[in-house]
Amino acid sequence: MILPTRKLLPLAFVSLFIFFALRSPAQAQQQPEAQPPIYLGTAWYPEQWPESRWDADLTLMQQAGIRFVRITEFAWSSIEPTEGVYKFDWVDHAIADAAKHHIYVVLGTPTAAPPAWLTQKYPETLRIKEDGRRDEHGNREQFNWANPKYRELCRGIAEKMAERYGHNPNVIGWQIDNEYAAESYGPDVQKQFQDWLKAHYKTLDNLNERWTTAYWSETYTDWSQIPIEEKAGNPGLLLSWKRFVSDTYRSYQKNQLDVIRANSDRRQFITTNMMGWFDGYDHYTVSQDLDLASWDDYVGRGHLDPYRNGAAHDLTRGFLRKNFWVMETQPGFVNWAPVNTVLDKGEVRAMAWHDVGHGADAVSYWQWRSDLNGQEELHGTLIGADGTPVPVYSEVAQIGKEFAKAGSALAGTSVHSQVAILHSYDSRWAINWQRHNQAFDPVTQIVSYYKPLREVAQSIDIVPPTTPLDGYKLVVAPGLEVISEAEAENLIAYVKNGGHLVLGQRTGMKNEDNGLWPEREPGPLAELLGGRVDQFYAIDDKPEDTVPVTGIWGDTTSKIWAEQLSTSAPDTKVLMRYGRSNGWLDGQPAVITRKVGKGQITYIGAWMDDATMLRAAKWMAETSGVTAALGPVPMGVDVYPREGEGKKVFILVNFNKAPQTVTLPSAMRSVLDDKEVRTVSLPHYGVAVLQAK
Ligand code: GAL
Numbered sequence: 190m191i192l193p194t195r196k197l198l199p200l201a202f203v204s205l206f207i208f209f210a211l212r213s214p215a216q217a218q219q220q221p222e223a224q225p226p227i228y229l230g231t232a233w234y235p236e237q238w239p240e241s242r243w244d245a246d247l248t249l250m251q252q253a254g255i256r257f258v259r260i261t262e263f264a265w266s267s268i269e270p271t272e273g274v275y276k277f278d279w280v281d282h283a284i285a286d287a288a289k290h291h292i293y294v295v296l297g298t299p300t301a302a303p304p305a306w307l308t309q310k311y312p313e314t315l316r317i318k319e320d321g322r323r324d325e326h327g328n329r330e331q332f333n334w335a336n337p338k339y340r341e342l343c344r345g346i347a348e349k350m351a352e353r354y355g356h357n358p359n360v361i362g363w364q365i366d367n368e369y370a371a372e373s374y375g376p377d378v379q380k381q382f383q384d385w386l387k388a389h390y391k392t393l394d395n396l397n398e399r400w401t402t403a404y405w406s407e408t409y410t411d412w413s414q415i416p417i418e419e420k421a422g423n424p425g426l427l428l429s430w431k432r433f434v435s436d437t438y439r440s441y442q443k444n445q446l447d448v449i450r451a452n453s454d455r456r457q458f459i460t461t462n463m464m465g466w467f468d469g470y471d472h473y474t475v476s477q478d479l480d481l482a483s484w485d486d487y488v489g490r491g492h493l494d495p496y497r498n499g500a501a502h503d504l505t506r507g508f509l510r511k512n513f514w515v516m517e518t519q520p521g522f523v524n525w526a527p528v529n530t531v532l533d534k535g536e537v538r539a540m541a542w543h544d545v546g547h548g549a550d551a552v553s554y555w556q557w558r559s560d561l562n563g564q565e566e567l568h569g570t571l572i573g574a575d576g577t578p579v580p581v582y583s584e585v586a587q588i589g590k591e592f593a594k595a596g597s598a599l600a601g602t603s604v605h606s607q608v609a610i611l612h613s614y615d616s617r618w619a620i621n622w623q624r625h626n627q628a629f630d631p632v633t634q635i636v637s638y639y640k641p642l643r644e645v646a647q648s649i650d651i652v653p654p655t656t657p658l659d660g661y662k663l664v665v666a667p668g669l670e671v672i673s674e675a676e677a678e679n680l681i682a683y684v685k686n687g688g689h690l691v692l693g694q695r696t697g698m699k700n701e702d703n704g705l706w707p708e709r710e711p712g713p714l715a716e717l718l719g720g721r722v723d724q725f726y727a728i729d730d731k732p733e734d735t736v737p738v739t740g741i742w743g744d745t746t747s748k749i750w751a752e753q754l755s756t757s758a759p760d761t762k763v764l765m766r767y768g769r770s771n772g773w774l775d776g777q778p779a780v781i782t783r784k785v786g787k788g789q790i791t792y793i794g795a796w797m798d799d800a801t802m803l804r805a806a807k808w809m810a811e812t813s814g815v816t817a818a819l820g821p822v823p824m825g826v827d828v829y830p831r832e833g834e835g836k837k838v839f840i841l842v843n844f845n846k847a848p849q850t851v852t853l854p855s856a857m858r859s860v861l862d863d864k865e866v867r868t869v870s871l872p873h874y875g876v877a878v879l880q881a882k
Pocket of ligand 1: 368525568
């Protein structure tokens, strides 16, 4: 359990002690056993089933090793069927019944699904969609997140729930709302946005200058003239809107968070379930008030991509820079992909261990049982409409056994990396608004660096550019297109203190208003680099557009994007050059590097293939002293190190179709079969949990 900070744990123990001391023996018997270090969980909707059925459900859950259920996150109409009339009995019973089965509870505030009476009585709480029409009841997320009346009602229900369950020993945490994703675009929100702009830019002259509104006569003479733009618009306006959206989600969340905090034990965590690479808002902004980051990890169609998905885990771990929860994941398949393929037998288990390896302290399946009616009738579940297990149940039960077995080895461990990849929402948005080459997907770009670096280092942190970087041997910024002065200073200090900073294509192109830095890329880092981008070129995927690149990482071609670099300092070295292509790039530098005191800064201007990037990653590791966390393993075997005080655990998962053997650098305890091993044999999707001595 990673939840409250270490400082708060003693407090939690004291309150637990007082609680137990005051309870009658009968009550005490219902207490769940000690909280597990790694939780298996599921989303349970008791409000859809007669109470007489619950015990059967909870028995099956207990048999599968499930240790928490998340409930109530869409249950507003069952908790408050009419305004001001609350029905908590069923929630009381669900929590108490779960406790009898040693199952803890995470309570969701039900605000993602306002009841019909609410939106009928307060239609102003319904969101205005992008097409200008008001949303209506019948789905979920139909609310306006900026509406004061809606916030008042959300606060009300959250407060009532917290008053009732904030000290319930079987409730371990809170999830606010569900997957924030739907903004509102009406005049009320526009006015709030304009006020937000005024608070940020102070004067219209300042805003006009920083957005270069003289362009296309965009100049504003009154705040009320400023529109909302989501996709096409002045880049400064677009970025400001996204920042406003992020701040509004934060305040929407804080509105509920404050009343939960005020009425609950500190041991109860507060989270919200986020969505991996989803970029609707700045997750760093929204996370900062939470105790725990969590996300919903769905593969959808096809199979787990351990790199892209692994990077999403590392991204989530970076929100609060500590372990996180997988609050939802698919028990085999979903219902919303173009083809809702199933994960292979064994893949659900491999994925669960991949999650834990990346720092998840909980893996929870959505959902427990098929709804008899409702939009998601066909989604994967653990038990069917008839109330008996579906095939994947037994695999999840195996995970339950294994989590219990590995719990003590993993207790108190987390992920520590030598390498950081810098990520910012500003940059991803900026690239997406002006991709320049439709193939330039900023997440694909990040993963093109993440993948080889993970092969080499076996562990990566993904953090924002404002993070203190001292502890890292290598910091890589794949596409930090937007960079503020403060962020640039952080990176410059890192290099001056002896770090190796590697910049990828488009880094340092734009300032914090999403306008161009006049120095050209990498903007405020150009002086330190002793070089810059003279010009960037979008590369089409036709054979005649091929751009050869040659140098210390071998011979390859550049795709999607190629930047023509130049050096201005005598000690800036060229590592790779372009071959003959469009004439402009011929013979020009593609990768340059410069040693600065004990530090180093490198700029990579060409988007290159995986094999070349692997050689590049090896070079980055060698020049920075980065070593593999475990040591050499066959390609396709993922290594996940987790460390705690005096403890080192390695989780291995084989994603190859063929079985693989890993020779360990020293003898270790194989936790799942409790024996000492020097080599590990892993079938397809095989898992090993190893504790170093
Ligand atoms: C999630 C959502 C769940 C459920 C699930 C289905 O995005 O939070 O409530 O709808 O998708 O895959």
